[in-house]
Amino acid sequence: MMKLEGALFPWRFRVVLGLLALMVGAICWRIIDLQVIDHDFLQGQGDARSLRHIPIPAHRGLITDRNGEPLAVSTPVTTLWANPKEMQLSRDKWPELAAALKQDPKVLSARLQAQANKEFIYLVRGLTPEQGQVVLDLKIPGVYGIEEFRRFYPAGDVAAHMVGFTDLDDHGREGVELAYNEWLAGVPGKRQVIKDRRGRLIKDIQVTKNAKAGKTLALSIDLRLQYLATRELRNAITENEAKAGSLVIMDVKTGEVLAMVNQPTYNPNNRRSMFPAAMRNRAIIDVFEPGSTVKPLSMSAALESGRWKPTDKVEVYPGTLQLGRYTIRDVSKSEGPILDLTGILINSSNVGMSKIAFDIGGEAIYRVMSQLGLGQYTGLGFPGERVGNLPNHREWRKAETATLSYGYGLSVTALQLVHAYAALANDGKMVPLSILKTDKLPDSTQVIPEQTAKTIQGMLQQVIEAPRGVFRAQVPAYHVGGKSGTARKATVGSKGYTENAYRSLFAGFGPMSNPRYAIVVVIDEPSKGGYYGGLVSAPVFSKVMSGTLRLMNIPPDNLESIPQQQAVAAPVKGGRG
Numbered sequence: 001m002m003k004l005e006g007a008l009f010p011w012r013f014r015v016v017l018g019l020l021a022l023m024v025g026a027i028c029w030r031i032i033d034l035q036v037i038d039h040d041f042l043q044g045q046g047d048a049r050s051l052r053h054i055p056i057p058a059h060r061g062l063i064t065d066r067n068g069e070p071l072a073v074s075t076p077v078t079t080l081w082a083n084p085k086e087m088q089l090s091r092d093k094w095p096e097l098a099a100a101l102k103q104d105p106k107v108l109s110a111r112l113q114a115q116a117n118k119e120f121i122y123l124v125r126g127l128t129p130e131q132g133q134v135v136l137d138l139k140i141p142g143v144y145g146i147e148e149f150r151r152f153y154p155a156g157d158v159a160a161h162m163v164g165f166t167d168l169d170d171h172g173r174e175g176v177e178l179a180y181n182e183w184l185a186g187v188p189g190k191r192q193v194i195k196d197r198r199g200r201l202i203k204d205i206q207v208t209k210n211a212k213a214g215k216t217l218a219l220s221i222d223l224r225l226q227y228l229a230t231r232e233l234r235n236a237i238t239e240n241e242a243k244a245g246s247l248v249i250m251d252v253k254t255g256e257v258l259a260m261v262n263q264p265t266y267n268p269n270n271r272r273s274m275f276p277a278a279m280r281n282r283a284i285i286d287v288f289e290p291g292s293t294v295k296p297l298s299m300s301a302a303l304e305s306g307r308w309k310p311t312d313k314v315e316v317y318p319g320t321l322q323l324g325r326y327t328i329r330d331v332s333k334s335e336g337p338i339l340d341l342t343g344i345l346i347n348s349s350n351v352g353m354s355k356i357a358f359d360i361g362g363e364a365i366y367r368v369m370s371q372l373g374l375g376q377y378t379g380l381g382f383p384g385e386r387v388g389n390l391p392n393h394r395e396w397r398k399a400e401t402a403t404l405s406y407g408y409g410l411s412v413t414a415l416q417l418v419h420a421y422a423a424l425a426n427d428g429k430m431v432p433l434s435i436l437k438t439d440k441l442p443d444s445t446q447v448i449p450e451q452t453a454k455t456i457q458g459m460l461q462q463v464i465e466a467p468r469g470v471f472r473a474q475v476p477a478y479h480v481g482g483k484s485g486t487a488r489k490a491t492v493g494s495k496g497y498t499e500n501a502y503r504s505l506f507a508g509f510g511p512m513s514n515p516r517y518a519i520v521v522v523i524d525e526p527s528k529g530g531y532y533g534g535l536v537s538a539p540v541f542s543k544v545m546s547g548t549l550r551l552m553n554i555p556p557d558n559l560e561s562i563p564q565q566q567a568v569a570a571p572v573k574g575g576r577g
């Protein structure tokens with residue numbers, strides 16, 4: 001029998017076996033050490049070392065009024081977010097977090113539980129950096145902060161419809177914020193960092209791309225006028241228990257919109273105030289029948305035709321005019337059976353206006369209205385702008401001709417109406433509209449002969465200053481001109497007009513010595529007491545025009561109109577006592 005070699009050296013065999021066993025043991029130990037005991041530590045270290053790019057937010061450009069007053073400002077804020085998955089491990093910290101966030105602890109834990117498999121939820125956006133730091137200092141695992149910018153609107157509801165607002169991600173949503181988003185937004189930069197798996201910053205390496213800040217935008221509006229217009233329009237709407245309203249002030253020489261306000265309005269700093277009705281920039285997105293406020297335009301067409309002069313006479317008696325089944329009516333009794341052209345405007349005679357319209361034809365009136373921008377895009381570039389409608393007919397029937405001449409059957413925006421009046425005020429020259437501050441006078445187009453425009457200006461001054469004129473539109477110390485209008489509102493859905501829903505209008509300009517500002521006032525459905533444009537809207541025009549002329553330092557051209565102040569009586573020497 002052959003004996004095993006090993007048997008000859010039993011001690012040597014045992015040593016080798018022992019060594020082998022030790023080596024296997026050591027390897028096993030190392031495996032256990034890496035895979036079980038130090039697993040968490042090593043896993044963490046590996047994940048920790050990863051290179052990332054994170055965006056650097058770009059500062060959004062400032063929006064200012066024409067005098068540099070801030071209307072939209074970006075301030076740094078901290079947004080807090082959580083990794084709910086990670087947060088499941090520290091449930092005991094949830095009440096503390098809820099308290100710091102001033103949130104209901106039940107609501108917060110319900111949210112964190114419901115989103116337990118998510119790795120990202122917003123906790124709260126747009127805290128001040130100080131408020132954010134207080135929460136971050138709690139060092140609750142799974143709670144992180146991001147630096148962002150947030151828009152703040154110092155003028156609040158006063159400039160809301162003009163300026164608009166941005167969404168939570170700082171993109172323009174409405175108004176100028178939307179229309180000029182590219183200009184304002186800038187370009188975000190990039191930063192290279194080392195972050196761990198959970199997004200914690202380990203090391204800031206370098207800025208690979210600098211953020212490019214957005215540019216500043218100076219609007220044409222004057223915040224002082226914006227405040228003035230808001231106050232007067234709001235008061236009138238409250239007093240007359242009206243539904244809504246708009247007011248626009250224009251510089252007739254530069255085409256700049258100096259103020260554009262609407263009621264109701266909203267506060268862009270408070271998303272809870274954003275009801276759809278409050279968010280409408282009615283001055284440009286609501287269209288309406290302008291009624292008698294277009295009579296001066298029809299009158300321009302009459303003068304331009306060469307067939308009429310201001311002193312020509314028209315019979316308006318008996319205040320109605322039958323056109324087949326359709327009756328044209330004058331609402332108020334005229335001062336006499338026969339009126340000249342100025343008298344037709346003063347008495348706002350639909351009959352008189354219609355008779356002139358039949359003579360010159362609908363086409364002539366259409367042409368003037370169209371050239372003055374009614375039913376045309378203004379080119380303002382504002383989101384949601386409506387064009388309205390100015391109908392053209394190949395054959396102008398009498399009813400169509402008459403209704404157009406006194407303001408029905410067409411629809412316009414308040415902005416178009418003020419633009420048309422601005423051209424009348426600017427001696428017939430149309431200047432493109434602008435919502436941005438303009439440095440040089442833009443090119444203008446002569447759309448109405450200068451002499452015609454000047455004659456209309458004189459007639460519109462009479463409309464306000466004549467004995468039976470719209471005296472409520474008068475402005476102390478200045479001569480102004482304008483026209484009121486009261487239009488039944490067309491019924492929605494069916495053809496026809498409502499019995500008791502009106503729109504009170506006023507459009508005018510001043511000062512007459514050198515017209516500089518045009519204003520349109522629209523008040524929708526005044527429901528308390530009177531509803532005539534001359535009663536409801538004319539006083540708003542008066543107050544806003546008065547304030548505008550003063551704020552803009554326009555010298556008075558009618559000092560005789562204000563009663564001379566009584567000389568202060570000198571103290572009588574040696575009087576009684």
Ligand code: 59J
Nearest residue numbers: 291292331332348403408484485486487488497532533534
């Ligand atoms: C009116 C209209 C409706 C549409 C009529 C106002 C027409 C008409 C069919 C009745 C009140 C009213 C196409 S009123 O603006 O004439 O400026 O302060 O709504 O005439 O034919 O109970 N304006 N208003 N007309 N429709 N269709 C007068 C006038 C106007 C005033 C007052 C009195 C209407 C002085 C209006 C003003 O000039």
